[in-house]
Amino acid sequence: MAVMLIAAGCSTTRVSGPAPVEDRGGAARPPAVVAMPGAENAGKPGYYTVKPGDTLFRIALDSGQNWRDVQAWNNLSNPNALEVGQVLRVQPPVSATSSAPATPNGPTTSPVASSGVVSRPLESTPPSAAAPPATPPAAPAPSAGADEITFIWPAQGTVITPFDDANNKGVSIAGKIGDPVVAAADGRVVYAGAGLRGYGNLIILKHNNTYLTAYAHNQALLVREDQSVRQGQKIAEMGSSDTDRVKLHFEVRRMGKPVDPIAHLPKR
Structure with missing residues (x-):
């Protein structure tokens, strides 16, 4: 019996394999740094870095833009899910068309005008009419005051x-x-x-x-x-x-x- 107890005691102290790895306060690994969306554009003209309390509506208003345009330029699926530090484009991309109404510089490609009148192609001009120049002169660039507006009062009170x-x-x-x-x-x-x-x-x-x-x-x-x-x-x-x-x-x-x-x- 004594021999058996001794053998059993020895068997409980024997290590049958390598001890499990434990981190007992060694050098901690730094957390991975996650870059905010658009961080590479921070500080560039036409971009805005989201601050605490910002909303897409406020950012768009302060940038003079339609909030839906800002949402589209930044591929935001949820306009309410902004992160502090996120960098948003607040000016249209070079290839983007402005959301403001604009007068086209050339013939429209739409088959029906907004008034419901079908646009006629240039070939329909009668033969007796003078042919248009092959290369029309370029329209002058809009002046600084081209967008100035005459406003009226929005309400009658003082x-x-x-x-x-x-x-x-x-x-x-x-x-x-x-x-x-x-x-x-x-x-x-x-x-x-x-x-x-x-x-x-x-x-x-x-x-x-x-x-x-x-x-x-x-x-x-x-x-x-x-x-x-x-x-x-x-x-x-x-x-x-x-x-x-x-x-x-x-x-x-x-x-x-x-x-x-x-x-x-x-x-x-």
Whole structure:
């Protein structure tokens, strides 16, 4: 019996194979560094690095762009899933077509014009008519003031808060609940919703490659995204969404930067 106990005790202390590998506080391996999407473009003109609290709507507004364009340029499947440090393209690629309406420089390739009239090819010109020159002269480059616009007042009330680039990036116009809010110029609706904190029910119009206007705190929105509107058209009803009183907050943005609307509106 004693021999058996001794043999058993010896068998419990025998190592039958190599001991398992354990990390007991040795030099830790540094975590793998994951580059943010677009990091190679950080700091380049036409790109923006996402900061805490940013949204795609805000980035697009501050860049003077349609948020859907920014989404497409960056292949974002979910516009709400941005990461701090991510670098976004906020200017169109060289080959991209601007979302603003443009006048073509040559014959249209569309078989039907927007008015419903079929475009006629050049060959249909009567033989008696003078033939067009083989190489038409190039259109002159647009001047710096080509995109300037004559705006009208978007609401009839008095200005209760003036423009302040640091705190109030537009002007606040007083009014009553339900008062009409109209488009300050012809344009296209690039945003209509309540996804931008501090603006309530908001409409953003893009007028050309230079100018956007924003209409905030509305009670009701009467237009939808991608809809074309005319100057003076009613686009919303004044309200107090996401603010402390009934008013219209109106912004004019030139190349994405807020400018004083009073400088662009007719004197009263």
